[in-house]
Amino acid sequence: MHDDDIANIMRALGHPVRLSILRFLASQQQRECCCGDVTESLPLAQSTVSQHIKVLLDAGLIERKPHGTRNRYMIRQDRLAELGTAFGGLIEGLNLRAPHKEAEPA
Amino acid sequence: MHDDDIANIMRALGHPVRLSILRFLASQQQRECCCGDVTESLPLAQSTVSQHIKVLLDAGLIERKPHGTRNRYMIRQDRLAELGTAFGGLIEGLNLRAPHKEAEPA
DNA sequence: AGATTTGATCGGTGAATGGCGATGAACATG
DNA sequence: CATGTTCATCGCCATTCACCGATCAAATCT
Numbered sequence: 001m002h003d004d005d006i007a008n009i010m011r012a013l014g015h016p017v018r019l020s021i022l023r024f025l026a027s028q029q030q031r032e033c034c035c036g037d038v039t040e041s042l043p044l045a046q047s048t049v050s051q052h053i054k055v056l057l058d059a060g061l062i063e064r065k066p067h068g069t070r071n072r073y074m075i076r077q078d079r080l081a082e083l084g085t086a087f088g089g090l091i092e093g094l095n096l097r098a099p100h101k102e103a104e105p106a
Numbered sequence: 107m108h109d110d111d112i113a114n115i116m117r118a119l120g121h122p123v124r125l126s127i128l129r130f131l132a133s134q135q136q137r138e139c140c141c142g143d144v145t146e147s148l149p150l151a152q153s154t155v156s157q158h159i160k161v162l163l164d165a166g167l168i169e170r171k172p173h174g175t176r177n178r179y180m181i182r183q184d185r186l187a188e189l190g191t192a193f194g195g196l197i198e199g200l201n202l203r204a205p206h207k208e209a210e211p212a
Numbered sequence: 213a214g215a216t217t218t219g220a221t222c223g224g225t226g227a228a229t230g231g232c233g234a235t236g237a238a239c240a241t242g
Numbered sequence: 243c244a245t246g247t248t249c250a251t252c253g254c255c256a257t258t259c260a261c262c263g264a265t266c267a268a269a270t271c272t
Contacts, residue, residue, distance in 0.1 A: 007124075039249095068239065153264090222264085242244080
């Protein structure tokens with residue numbers, strides 16, 4: 001993953017409402033979970049929620065599955081794992097690069 | 107760490123320039139590393155870089171240490187570790203709450 | 213003291229973001 | 243076909259962001 005991608009995803013995660021949406025989806029994942037459900041769980045207008053959902057979609061963090069007149073959303077676990085790896089790599093890379101001592105015991 | 111804090115840090119990380127700055131600091135950590143150095147490593151004006159640095163400062167990701175007429179910056183490893191933990195928890199929490207083994211109710 | 217260097221901050225500008233209500237497409241159902 | 247649902251999208255507006263040049267305070271060096 002490139003820095004731009006990481007930054008993109010981070011920005012998508014950089015809003016409390018979007019975190020709430022993800023958490024809500026996670027808690028409901030087994031069931032149907034449409035935009036209306038998410039909207040009900042938040043003090044925001046439907047259009048606003050839809051907009052946030054779009055951001056998460058564009059970041060590839062969730063997935064849309066049309067289902068009749070409503071859309072079912074679910075978290076993309078694969079991407080989440082990918083992100084976890086990338087983020088771990090980022091943190092790792094930000095660690096002290098040149099150990100001024102012996103490396104920590106493995 | 108609450109969602110607001112996480113979102114805050116995510117937003118700070120949600121810009122490629124800020125990632126670059128962090129990486130640069132990481133690569134230079136043992137040496138002196140002032141705003142000018144960072145600016146030289148980027149195609150941006152000094153004021154812009156200073157702004158980005160401020161964002162990272164406010165997010166608690168870096169630390170400023172005045173040193174003569176210049177300021178030395180360094181990554182806050184403690185906060186980085188903290189963030190790693192919080193992020194891991196976030197990903198964990200976003201995982202399927204119910205095991206997808208087989209005990210999956212309809 | 214005067215000159216120089218560093219870098220944070222100010223003011224301004226254009227783009228992006230976050231919020232809303234309204235509209236309209238797509239689908240189900242009477 | 244008509245009606246009702248769902249929800250993505252479209253203005254619209256206020257706020258924030260990203261960038262810049264200019265300025266100014268503080269520390270350092272003649």
